[in-house]
Amino acid sequence: xxxxxxxxxAVLAALTLASCATARPRxxxxxxxxxxxxxxxxLELPRGSPPEGLTPGVHPLSSESGHALLYVPTGxxxxxxxxxxxxxxxxxxxxxxDLLQAQAEEQGVVLLAPQSADYTWDRLIGxxxxxxxxxxQLLSATATLVPVDPARVGVGGxxxxxxxxxxxxxxxxxxxxxxxxxxxxxxxxxxxxGSPRVFVAHGTADQVLNIDQCGRAVVAKLKEMxxxxxxxxxxxxxxxxxxxxxAGTKWFLGS
Numbered sequence: 001x002x003x004x005x006x007x008x009x010a011v012l013a014a015l016t017l018a019s020c021a022t023a024r025p026r027x028x029x030x031x032x033x034x035x036x037x038x039x040x041x042x043l044e045l046p047r048g049s050p051p052e053g054l055t056p057g058v059h060p061l062s063s064e065s066g067h068a069l070l071y072v073p074t075g076x077x078x079x080x081x082x083x084x085x086x087x088x089x090x091x092x093x094x095x096x097x098d099l100l101q102a103q104a105e106e107q108g109v110v111l112l113a114p115q116s117a118d119y120t121w122d123r124l125i126g127x128x129x130x131x132x133x134x135x136x137q138l139l140s141a142t143a144t145l146v147p148v149d150p151a152r153v154g155v156g157g158x159x160x161x162x163x164x165x166x167x168x169x170x171x172x173x174x175x176x177x178x179x180x181x182x183x184x185x186x187x188x189x190x191x192x193x194g195s196p197r198v199f200v201a202h203g204t205a206d207q208v209l210n211i212d213q214c215g216r217a218v219v220a221k222l223k224e225m226x227x228x229x230x231x232x233x234x235x236x237x238x239x240x241x242x243x244x245x246x247a248g249t250k251w252f253l254g255s
Contacts, residue, residue: 038127038129038132039123039127039128039132039168039171039172039190040171041132041135041136041139041168041172041175042136042139042175043139043140043143043148043150043153043175044139044140044143045143045148045150046143046144050079051144051145051147053075053145053146053147054070054072054145054146055072056072056073056075057071057072058070058097061138061141061142063134063137065117065130065133065134065137066114066115066117066130066131066134066137067114067115068093068112068114068115068138069093069094069097069112069113069115070110070112070113070145071097071104071110071112071113072110072146073104073107073108073109073110074105074108076108078147078149079147079148079150080108080109080110080146080147080148080152081107081108081109081110081149081152081153081154081252082109082110082111082112082142082146082148082152082154083100083104083109083110083111083112083154083156083180083249083252084112084113084114084135084138084139084153084154084155084156084176085099085100085111085113085155085156085161085165086113086116086155086156086157086158086160086161086164087113087115087116087157087158087161088157088158088160088161089119089120089124089159090119090120091116091158091159091161092115093113093114093115094113095158096111096158096161097111097113099240099245100245100249103246103249103250104249107249107250107253109249109252109253110142110146110148112138112139114131114134114135116131117129117130117131117134120160120164121160121161121163121164123164123167123168124160124163124164128168131164132168135168139175151177152177152178152253153175153176153177154176154177154178154179154180154252155169155172155176155178155179155180156179156180156181156182156199156248156252157180157181157184158182158183158240159184159208159238160185162180162181162182162183162185162200163181163184163185163187163188165179165180165181166179166181166186166187166188166198166218166222167187167188167189167190169196169198170187170189170196170227171189171190171193172193172194173192173193173194173195173196174193174194175194176196177197178196178197178198178199178252179196179197179199180199180248180252181198181199181200181201182201182240182244182245182248183201183203183206183208183209183214183215183238183239183240184200184209184214184215184218185209185214185218186214186217186218187218192225195226195228196227197227197228197229197230198227198230199231199232199248199252200215200218200219200222200230200231200232201215201231201232201233201240201247202214202215202216202232202234203233203234203235203237203238204233204234204235204236205236205237206236206237206238207237207238209238211233215233219231230251232247
């Protein structure tokens with residue numbers, strides 16, 4: 001990694017593999033965004049030889065500003081697709097790993113599940129801030145730990161995490177080629193760019209985020225904005241059924 005930039009070296013100095021990830025750390029000022037703009041992400045790949053990769057399994061990542069879980073599937077040759085996944089309000093990163101791990105292992109997808117700094121994600125309670133800045137750190141570190149295919153980097157989430165994935169994903173459509181939104185409440189991008197494709201799933205009996213006011217309204221807005229949307233309704237409440245999780249993962253991989 002002799003050609004690595006100073007910014008990426010700083011990220012790696014602040015973000016390390018940890019033996020465990022339990023209580024949320026005390027709030028610390030996160031490193032500035034590589035782009036210099038809140039909420040604008042960049043995927044900076046290491047120069048030279050690709051990283052050898054981590055052993056398969058779940059690896060906690062930790063920094064002074066936040067932490068996450070990184071799931072690495074059983075080794076496959078070549079760069080791998082990466083899916084960043086956001087938990088719902090008051091949730092845990094582990095829930096998203098548990099939801100998608102089986103499909104990620106089968107399809108060879110790396111999962112990056114950040115933990116929100118507050119009870120929900122920064123954009124849902126104001127402007128982009130700590131969560132987006134920590135995600136920039138996580139993306140840069142992940143690219144040095146496992147070989148990532150930049151053409152197959154997606155973002156997804158459930159409930160509040162789905163709303164965050166839509167907002168952040170649309171604002172960074174040049175980084176994320178795909179967005180998976182399981183039962184979203186809304187999308188609130190600030191400055192959309194790129195043309196990411198979108199998958200939305202919502203339960204017809206959702207008692208938390210009404211399908212008419214949320215899922216169907218979100219899809220209509222996205223189509224009006226010109227995005228290509230794959231929409232799936234299912235009979236059920238505010239959950240992600242296993243078959244919907246499978247469908248979303250396969251859609252992300254283009255199958």
